Amino acid sequence: xxxxxxxxxxxxxxxxxxxxxxxxxxxxxxxxxxxxxxxxxxxxxxxxxxxxxxxxxxxxxxxxxxxxxxxxxxxxxxxxxxxxxxxxxxxxxxxxxxxxxxxxxxxxxxxxxxxxxxxxxxxxxxxxxxxxxxxxxxxxxxxxxxxxxxxxxxxxxxxxxxxxxxxxxxxxxxxxxxxxxxxxxxxxxxxxxxxxxxxxxxxxxxxxxxxxxxxxxxxxxxxxxxxxxxxxxxxxxxxxxxxxxxxxxxxxxxxxxxxxxxxxxxxxxxxxxxxxxxxxxxxxxxxxxxxxxxxxxxxxxxxxxxxxxxxxxxxxxxxxxxxxxxxx
Amino acid sequence: xxxxxxxxxxxxxxxxxxxxxxxxxxxxxxxxxxxxxxxxxxxxxxxxxxxxxxxxxxxxxxxxxxxxxxxxxxxxxxxxxxxxxxxxxxxxxxxxxxxxxxxxxxxxxxxxxxxxxxxxxxxxxxxxxxxxxxxxxxxxxxxxxxxxxxxxxxxxxxxxxxxxxxxxxxxxxxxxxxxxxxxxxxxxxxxxxxxxxxxxxxxxxxxxxxxxxxxxxxxxxxxxxxxxxxxxxxxxxxxxxxxxxxxxxxxxxxxxxxxxxxxxxxxxxxxxxxxxxxxxxxxxxxxxxxxxxxxxxxxxxxxxxxxxxxxxxxxxxxxxxxxxxx
Ligand SMILES: Cc1ncc(C[n+]2csc(CCOP(=O)(O)OP(=O)(O)O)c2C)c(N)n1
Numbered sequence: 001x002x003x004x005x006x007x008x009x010x011x012x013x014x015x016x017x018x019x020x021x022x023x024x025x026x027x028x029x030x031x032x033x034x035x036x037x038x039x040x041x042x043x044x045x046x047x048x049x050x051x052x053x054x055x056x057x058x059x060x061x062x063x064x065x066x067x068x069x070x071x072x073x074x075x076x077x078x079x080x081x082x083x084x085x086x087x088x089x090x091x092x093x094x095x096x097x098x099x100x101x102x103x104x105x106x107x108x109x110x111x112x113x114x115x116x117x118x119x120x121x122x123x124x125x126x127x128x129x130x131x132x133x134x135x136x137x138x139x140x141x142x143x144x145x146x147x148x149x150x151x152x153x154x155x156x157x158x159x160x161x162x163x164x165x166x167x168x169x170x171x172x173x174x175x176x177x178x179x180x181x182x183x184x185x186x187x188x189x190x191x192x193x194x195x196x197x198x199x200x201x202x203x204x205x206x207x208x209x210x211x212x213x214x215x216x217x218x219x220x221x222x223x224x225x226x227x228x229x230x231x232x233x234x235x236x237x238x239x240x241x242x243x244x245x246x247x248x249x250x251x252x253x254x255x256x257x258x259x260x261x262x263x264x265x266x267x268x269x270x271x272x273x274x275x276x277x278x279x280x281x282x283x284x285x286x287x288x289x290x291x292x293x294x295x296x297x298x299x300x301x302x303x304x305x306x307x308x309x310x311x312x313x314x315x316x317x318x319x320x321x322x323x324x325x326x327x328x
Numbered sequence: 329x330x331x332x333x334x335x336x337x338x339x340x341x342x343x344x345x346x347x348x349x350x351x352x353x354x355x356x357x358x359x360x361x362x363x364x365x366x367x368x369x370x371x372x373x374x375x376x377x378x379x380x381x382x383x384x385x386x387x388x389x390x391x392x393x394x395x396x397x398x399x400x401x402x403x404x405x406x407x408x409x410x411x412x413x414x415x416x417x418x419x420x421x422x423x424x425x426x427x428x429x430x431x432x433x434x435x436x437x438x439x440x441x442x443x444x445x446x447x448x449x450x451x452x453x454x455x456x457x458x459x460x461x462x463x464x465x466x467x468x469x470x471x472x473x474x475x476x477x478x479x480x481x482x483x484x485x486x487x488x489x490x491x492x493x494x495x496x497x498x499x500x501x502x503x504x505x506x507x508x509x510x511x512x513x514x515x516x517x518x519x520x521x522x523x524x525x526x527x528x529x530x531x532x533x534x535x536x537x538x539x540x541x542x543x544x545x546x547x548x549x550x551x552x553x554x555x556x557x558x559x560x561x562x563x564x565x566x567x568x569x570x571x572x573x574x575x576x577x578x579x580x581x582x583x584x585x586x587x588x589x590x591x592x593x594x595x596x597x598x599x600x601x602x603x604x605x606x607x608x609x610x611x612x613x614x615x616x617x618x619x620x621x622x623x624x625x626x627x628x629x630x631x632x633x634x635x636x637x638x639x640x641x642x643x644x645x646x647x648x649x650x651x652x653x654x
Pocket of ligand 1: 122148152313
């Protein structure tokens with residue numbers, strides 16, 4: 001299903017709800033495991049923003065490439081990286097999708113062209129441009145999707161990348177996940193122009209705002225964007241307005257925003273909103289929702305079991321994968 | 329059999345040859361196309377290969393270096409040209425945080441076969457922002473291979489091998505070498521780029537160097553020989569990984585060593601080489617190892633001051649004489 005038309009039938013509603021719930025339940029478990037010290041390091045949760053990754057991923061084909069940031073569990077999961085491998089990565093086990101070398105912030109997966117996992121704000125954008133350049137030069141019709149936060153818009157690499165992509169008509173879908181805060185710095189404290197999509201438009205690419213709390217809106221916009229990119233019409237920029245319900249990371253005391261504000265956003269949360277709409281519209285029944293929850297819970301507990309059963313890479317392998325095996 | 333050409337022509341021929349041999353190879357960088365390359369290395373290539381493969385970029389070092397890295401990940405074989413290593417600092421994030429780390433962070437799944445070329449070195453009165461030698465800094469980074477061709481033959485041969493490497497390779501071309509003429513053997517495959525090379529045999533001292541300083545060491549060795557001192561000159565060629573075996577073998581033979589490096593002294597590549605000699609070759613030494621580096625100052629504009637800041641033939645000769653007691 002790669003057209004721009006969206007049929008919100010039973011099957012599709014089920015799929016969208018399930019994908020969002022997979023992210024939500026997986027990450028809730030991650031938070032729990034973090035407090036139990038099974039997961040260490042930085043852990044950035046995506047809870048509240050699920051509609052963005054879910055809608056965008058619907059528009060991709062197998063051969064497309066995905067570049068993400070350190071808040072990428074949801075993107076990896078929906079791109080098709082096995083949940084067990086993601087969880088094992090967070091445990092640091094060698095069965096993890098990056099062999100335990102990356103952790104939460106550096107998920108990678110070659111079979112699904114998932115290129116991370118970048119913890120340098122703005123750092124993934126030039127790489128996405130290059131992946132798209134390679135596809136274009138090789139005559140492939142693939143699209144590279146690049147996810148990043150609104151904080152990246154202040155970095156030079158954001159501007160360099162948008163300029164290059166537009167200048168060279170490259171097949172990149174830029175997805176700005178504007179959750180209003182870069183750690184604790186609100187957007188209006190860091191940008192003179194707070195409409196991020198306007199910056200992209202200034203580089204002469206198609207650019208629009210999307211309600212990032214509405215999975216259907218995101219999917220429709222993504223399908224339209226991807227279709228236009230595949231037509232050869234150059235890059236597209238989507239600014240998805242969203243909100244993260246949790247702290248920036250597990251270390252964040254959240255001194256920068258009011259509880260009331262968070263509450264206001266959770267009330268229009270993407271899952272709550274879509275689920276009640278689907279129930280009201282009769283596309284899903286409570287029994288459907290319960291069944292989805294059941295399937296998701298099963299997947300998450302299997303992922304945890306996989307991670308628990310994982311093994312530690314021998315320290316003798318420490319220097320492995322720094323470069324290719326030495327030349328003779 | 330061999331052919332005479334300049335270092336610049338050798339680089340250009342190497343790029344041409346690589347582009348003809350593999351459609352996936354392309355060159356990108358600032359002014360590589362319409363301008364003809366800021367050191368004229370890529371002059372004429374735009375006409376031959378077109379703007380898709382000789383790709384002019386905006387002034388966005390981080391953006392286009394990162395794009396080269398992404399293109400390499402995506403199956404192409406990009407050669408990224410950065411005008412000078414001074415400007416490579418704007419791309420340091422991409423080189424270090426993406427190219428050098430990708431293989432490791434992805435648990436071996438992704439690797440970045442990109443080649444990044446840049447000019448390095450002082451001596452043209454271009455002052456502090458165009459004259460630095462930062463290859464030693466880059467040689468600090470695991471995950472990269474650092475090459476410093478000093479001879480025309482190496483300039484001709486190294487690129488193809490760099491393009492075969494599955495990991496990121498940085499080539500530092502000392503800007504003073506571009507006009508240098510030399511012979512290139514017709515059998516390029518015979519040129520070994522993975523090991524250091526003894527450019528002149530000697531028995532009294534090892535002069536260990538690379539890049540632009542090689543020729544200063546060769547001239548110094550010539551002068552020293554008329555003073556009865558036999559200096560061996562070892563050209564490192566590859567700054568990462570260092571060829572420890574060649575370094576230790578030379579030191580074991582001559583028992584004295586002077587390292588000549590255009591980088592600043594503190595925390596320099598020469599400091600690393602010296603440490604390795606102390607760790608591995610201490611008992612073979614007859615005198616304390618010494619080094620000549622650039623003075624610890626941003627490279628000045630005025631000619632006499634710039635000269636004073638750099639290792640020179642006279643200082644190499646003088647230091648060697650002290651070391652060997654001649
Ligand atoms: C280049 C760089 N500078 C600073 C940081 C530290 N840092 C990590 S996340 C973050 C905020 C990023 O905000 P945004 O891009 O909006 O993404 P979000 O976390 O909201 O998804 C900062 C400043 C970093 N990782 N990289």
